[in-house]
Amino acid sequence: MAASVRDVAARAGVSVGTVSNVLNSPGKVAAATAERVLAAIDDLGFVRNDAARQLRVGRSSSIGLVVLDVRNPFFTDVARGVEERAAAEGLSVLLANSDERGDREAAHLALFEEQRVRGILISPVEEVLPQLQGLRNRGIPSVFVDRLASTPGWSSVSVDDVRGGRDAAEHLLARGRRRLLFVGGPLDLRQVQDRLEGARAAVAQVEEARLDVLPVAGLTMAQGVAAGRRILALGADLHTRSDAVVAGNDLIALGVLQGVAINGGIRVPEDLAIVGYDDIDFAAAAAVPITSIRQPRERMGALALELLLEQLDGKESRQIVLQPELVVRASSG
Amino acid sequence: MAASVRDVAARAGVSVGTVSNVLNSPGKVAAATAERVLAAIDDLGFVRNDAARQLRVGRSSSIGLVVLDVRNPFFTDVARGVEERAAAEGLSVLLANSDERGDREAAHLALFEEQRVRGILISPVEEVLPQLQGLRNRGIPSVFVDRLASTPGWSSVSVDDVRGGRDAAEHLLARGRRRLLFVGGPLDLRQVQDRLEGARAAVAQVEEARLDVLPVAGLTMAQGVAAGRRILALGADLHTRSDAVVAGNDLIALGVLQGVAINGGIRVPEDLAIVGYDDIDFAAAAAVPITSIRQPRERMGALALELLLEQLDGKESRQIVLQPELVVRASSG
């Protein structure tokens, strides 16, 4: 049904090699011939079969990107950074969503390997090093995004989340808050651990301050809303409990804000201050604009691709750690 | 370097056909043999080469999805619906972003054809029918998403945007607003046209009501913020101009809200009511929760894939038009 390079060759009265050259090294072909071939190509509606090309060439021209949650604007921004840099390099990006689930993550990696992607960028859910090591042995390098590669020999671009968590908590403490509540999860997610650890460190510096933890199942707005409702349900207790929330990310922060606002019983920031994480665009547009820890999102994506290219060039692996930045808005009083 | 089915066959002491059968029709192979083959497979770290498979089989197992803007939560939600339904069918989804640009859209379609995707789901920027017709002739069907296919013979899933626009404007009129301002663009985008047309129709029903148009370059928050600033800049004029905004989508609405709020000169909804479109999750969490026109986002995605499957089965094309739903929140007073 679909025309092949052989059909094109026949119609243009040249050999298949020439057709291929017209497509891939136009300089090698006489102008008149090229013209005839091009004419044949669109007479026949020929479109190159990428599978055949890849098979012969031995590799594809795409790279795989696995993110924790495509619906989180943080990751679409990262993806955007990756894509822009990749396009400049003639690579296309396959975007996959693990939804914070290890099984989906593994499945996506397996698919990427079948597709023989050039390399993989991943924001991992769980311990994927063994699988990635396998990929690397078979010639597919990878780079961690939004997560420090602690094992030597692996590249990564990340933000110092411990510091980010500390900055968030210190800011709240500086504003006089003493009963902090960390809302985030799943707790085995590294980013969450680090941010929590940072917050703990900051709280430990202040005598009468404390930090409780309200774990949630995922870093989504819905989970945040649920958490907000639980905070509301504490009712009068609240004042003996928490006067500030350090959220695992902005989605959680937005959710909590929405959740506690429902009955209007709790005022933000008067009764409850909130600090988010990521500084997605929506944070500034929130009911009460959210104070947040900004990460250079697109830049992380672009850098990650950069590191991947370095690996493909046989260069040394390296870890880039970017610094987060506190952006103060109304939600922290 | 990478092991092939031939290597596996050699190591397991069977023929390549048998290896293939172990992979694809396990029922056809004796248990003992299968076991030996499987052992060889992971001794060698064999991973099937998808390009070769595709080449032989003649088609891939993915479908392409082209959206106007991946950073718009509306589209990630649609994508989610598509993916879920696709996964159930054993298909994977290639997500591409046209960024509301015709050239990028065309480039993505071309790439999808090279990959021999099974079919294409597209939220079109411009008139792509000729290109899609070409694809169809060569065996790749497509379905419009979030856009009615007005030409007979084409499938689509859309929401009645004229009605949505009308509902938005009627709601504002019912609340006593009379000087409406439509903020949206690009104006040649069908969704924008329809929503505007609907708003116009509603305004035409009311004697002393009027509708101005403030065109913007794209349906993003940044554009909305810029529009908001321009509204602010009108200053005192404002009251003789507009007392309500019908936004092209929620991102614009959020942006406008943020833009006019900057100096606090204009209060929402007192001075300026705002109605958005899409009802993305962030609309409810906004500074002033945004009244919006809800579209069944995930459902649209799932239905679109459904229609694509129907086409692949040789069934008739059809157009599904869903009804939007007004969700009233604080921003409209």
Place this chain on the structure above:
DNA sequence: TACAGCGATTGAATCGTTTCAGTCGTTGCC
């Protein structure tokens, strides 16, 4: 005239899988 040198073109080999007609060895039945 012969020949080197050059650009343009050729076409067979190749990539790794799936497919399918055919072989092989057993079993069961008459």
Place this chain on the structure above:
DNA sequence: GGCAACGACTGAAACGATTCAATCGCTGTA
């Protein structure tokens, strides 16, 4: 004992592009 039927397995052909050594025709030079 002969034969059909059956399950398991084989291996060559095919998919459609790219590659590269070889060939072809010319031109300009010795």
